[in-house]
Amino acid sequence: MDYFLQQTLNALSIGGEYALLALGLAIVFSVMGLVNFAHGELITLGGYAMYFTLLFAGPPVALLIPVCILGAMLAAVAFDKVAFRPVRNAPPTTGLLTAFGVSIIIQNILVIFVATRARPVPTPDWMRGNFMVGELSIPVLQVLEFAVTCLALAGLLLLLNRTVVGLAMRAAAKDFVAVRMVGIKANRVIMTAFAVSGVLAGIAAVFIISRRGAVDPFMGFIPLLKAFVACVLGGFGSLLGALVGGIVLGCVEVFLQVVLPPDIAGYRDAFVFLLVGLVLVLKPEGLVGKRAELGDKEE
Amino acid sequence: MSLITQTAARTILPAIVLAGAAALVMLLGQPFHERVAYVFFTNLIIVLGLQVFMGNSNVANLGHIAFAGIAGYAVAILYTPVALKAALIPGAPFGLDNVALGLVPAILVALAITLLVALLSGLALSRLTGVAATIGTMALLVIVHVVLVNWVELTRGPRAFYGVPVIFTLPWAVGAAVIAVYIAKLFRESQDGIQLRATGDNLLAAKAMGVDVERVRLKAWILGAFLCGTGGILFTLFNGTIAPNSFYFSQTFLTIAMLILGGMRSVSGAITGSIVVAVGFEVFRSLENGPVILGIDLPEAFGLTGFFLGAVIVLSLTFRPMGLMGNDEWEDVWPALRARLAGRREGRP
Numbered sequence: 036m037d038y039f040l041q042q043t044l045n046a047l048s049i050g051g052e053y054a055l056l057a058l059g060l061a062i063v064f065s066v067m068g069l070v071n072f073a074h075g076e077l078i079t080l081g082g083y084a085m086y087f088t089l090l091f092a093g094p095p096v097a098l099l100i101p102v103c104i105l106g107a108m109l110a111a112v113a114f115d116k117v118a119f120r121p122v123r124n125a126p127p128t129t130g131l132l133t134a135f136g137v138s139i140i141i142q143n144i145l146v147i148f149v150a151t152r153a154r155p156v157p158t159p160d161w162m163r164g165n166f167m168v169g170e171l172s173i174p175v176l177q178v179l180e181f182a183v184t185c186l187a188l189a190g191l192l193l194l195l196n197r198t199v200v201g202l203a204m205r206a207a208a209k210d211f212v213a214v215r216m217v218g219i220k221a222n223r224v225i226m227t228a229f230a231v232s233g234v235l236a237g238i239a240a241v242f243i244i245s246r247r248g249a250v251d252p253f254m255g256f257i258p259l260l261k262a263f264v265a266c267v268l269g270g271f272g273s274l275l276g277a278l279v280g281g282i283v284l285g286c287v288e289v290f291l292q293v294v295l296p297p298d299i300a301g302y303r304d305a306f307v308f309l310l311v312g313l314v315l316v317l318k319p320e321g322l323v324g325k326r327a328e329l330g331d332k333e334e
Numbered sequence: 335m336s337l338i339t340q341t342a343a344r345t346i347l348p349a350i351v352l353a354g355a356a357a358l359v360m361l362l363g364q365p366f367h368e369r370v371a372y373v374f375f376t377n378l379i380i381v382l383g384l385q386v387f388m389g390n391s392n393v394a395n396l397g398h399i400a401f402a403g404i405a406g407y408a409v410a411i412l413y414t415p416v417a418l419k420a421a422l423i424p425g426a427p428f429g430l431d432n433v434a435l436g437l438v439p440a441i442l443v444a445l446a447i448t449l450l451v452a453l454l455s456g457l458a459l460s461r462l463t464g465v466a467a468t469i470g471t472m473a474l475l476v477i478v479h480v481v482l483v484n485w486v487e488l489t490r491g492p493r494a495f496y497g498v499p500v501i502f503t504l505p506w507a508v509g510a511a512v513i514a515v516y517i518a519k520l521f522r523e524s525q526d527g528i529q530l531r532a533t534g535d536n537l538l539a540a541k542a543m544g545v546d547v548e549r550v551r552l553k554a555w556i557l558g559a560f561l562c563g564t565g566g567i568l569f570t571l572f573n574g575t576i577a578p579n580s581f582y583f584s585q586t587f588l589t590i591a592m593l594i595l596g597g598m599r600s601v602s603g604a605i606t607g608s609i610v611v612a613v614g615f616e617v618f619r620s621l622e623n624g625p626v627i628l629g630i631d632l633p634e635a636f637g638l639t640g641f642f643l644g645a646v647i648v649l650s651l652t653f654r655p656m657g658l659m660g661n662d663e664w665e666d667v668w669p670a671l672r673a674r675l676a677g678r679r680e681g682r683p
Contacts, residue, residue: 070468122651127464127465128393129651132647132651135590136647136651140645143639143641143644147636151636271465302480304480305476308473308474312470312473316458
């Protein structure tokens with residue numbers, strides 16, 4: 036029973052992390068149709084923001100957490116301004132490949148100017164310990180991760196439902212032209228979408244880095260793949276789908292880890308991506324999505 | 335003139351350019367240059383395979399390198415001598431450590447395996463469009479990579495598979511590349527190719543005109559996989575050593591950058607982009623090692639080649655989204671230019 040509880044907690048915390056990343060991808064995609072392949076680099080840049088702040092300023096370790104989130108947010112906004120604006124009205128494939136290029140550029144800039152080797156980044160002590168509930172020893176990090184995911188979601192819901200720009204973002208997902216016709220600036224909506232995706236990625240980055248204890252130029256890649264999977268499972272572009280997809284992916288991964296015999300456990304990611312292929316072909320609208328009538332937008 | 339002879343005529347110019355470049359390298363270059371040139375031709379074949387599907391269907395494909403990997407590993411496992419395999423992969427599945435095929439059967443079996451995987455994956459992927467298709471192709475790449483890394487008894491896992499006999503030399507690669515150019519051009523101008531290009535331009539209109547989208551996509555997918563597999567085999571039987579990372583994202587970046595810069599809509603675009611990116615890549619590779627230029631000792635800067643590829647992708651999509659060649663083949667450039675000049679002289683826009 037203990038074992039079961041611990042694995043459930045494990046699945047929820049991992050799933051929460053994937054959901055944060057997937058939500059960021061989904062927000063940007065729903066607003067402007069861009070598949071942000073450079074989303075993983077937001078994690079990396081958040082991590083390097085921590086590393087450099089520590090190197091040059093040496094603040095208390097707890098202060099690094101807002102630095103990471105802020106760094107990821109600024110990076111996301113900068114990506115939009117510098118790289119994605121010129122291809123905003125291009126076909127989706129162009130945007131996807133541009134983002135792919137941005138991701139390679141960021142990775143290699145870090146390789147050139149910092150190093151390929153991992154650099155250590157400390158985490159606050161209070162995030163690392165365990166606490167006891169009865170007989171169970173529970174890692175603080177996992178509980179914190181799940182709790183923060185829930186908080187971030189609540190904040191996101193508030194933003195989407197209670198603010199003008201949130202309403203505009205939801206409307207833009209359906210019809211951007213109509214949003215602009217009522218006098219809302221497209222740039223502001225898109226910038227907010229990127230900023231939100233950056234904040235979510237920054238929060239996820241704090242947890243990813245506290246698990247790894249170090250940053251390296253290619254660390255964003257695996258989380259990005261997971262976020263993609265989560266988005267596909269839930270239906271690409273759907274926010275609810277991204278959330279559900281993230282949690283489902285966390286559960287599936289932990290389940291496979293527990294169930295698969297050790298000699299084929301290495302194939303876990305192959306199974307996960309096979310699942311992705313199956314969902315894409317058999318239920319392209321995702322596990323929770325409904326088939327939308329797209330009219331002449333249908334591809 | 336039938337399409338077959340017409341395409342042959344249209345292949346003469348690229349054949350001369352490619353063979354001429356190779357001849358120059360063989361006459362003037364050092365063995366190191368010949369090596370670079372050989373790898374260029376294998377990459378060119380892979381880029382042509384990518385063009386056949388991605389360029390005509392306008393569906394971004396990130397999975398083509400998977401086929402180079404499958405074919406490369408298949409030929410390595412089938413063709414490496416038994417004595418060496420006893421040390422490399424003792425007790426391999428299906429008794430493969432006790433069998434070694436001849437060169438031609440090994441290549442044919444490797445291509446057959448590749449085509450089988452292409453058929454199975456293509457049946458699923460040809461039903462997808464846009465972003466979903468791209469993620470599907472990426473899933474294929476990841477799956478193949480995970481299998482190559484984890485099937486240690488067959489592939490040695492993440493460690494390099496070495497000792498594959500070195501068979502091919504530069505002329506072979508040139509010959510294969512010219513044939514690949516011919517195949518890609520033939521497909522582009524064939525009925526299937528024209529229909530596929532129509533689906534890439536406007537899917538709904540093409541469907542309304544009665545194009546069987548899934549069928550033409552599947553054909554292009556399999557043909558592209560065949561070319562990519564050929565590239566993988568040529569690479570393996572020249573390099574002698576392969577590892578799962580030879581066929582993963584860095585190779586994907588390189589070939590995608592080549593195709594995007596040249597312009598994916600024409601075969602000439604694939605060739606042009608391959609040449610320009612390959613030259614640039616070598617320049618940046620030499621800069622990476624911190625050479626001394628004009629008496630200035632430059633620092634080592636690893637990552638420059640990757641930076642170059644990323645910059646090529648972003649800049650060409652931003653400033654020239656159709657690539658250097660756009661819709662044109664090399665032989666179309668001059669007539670198009672002349673028509674435009676004539677139009678200007680007569681005062682037409």
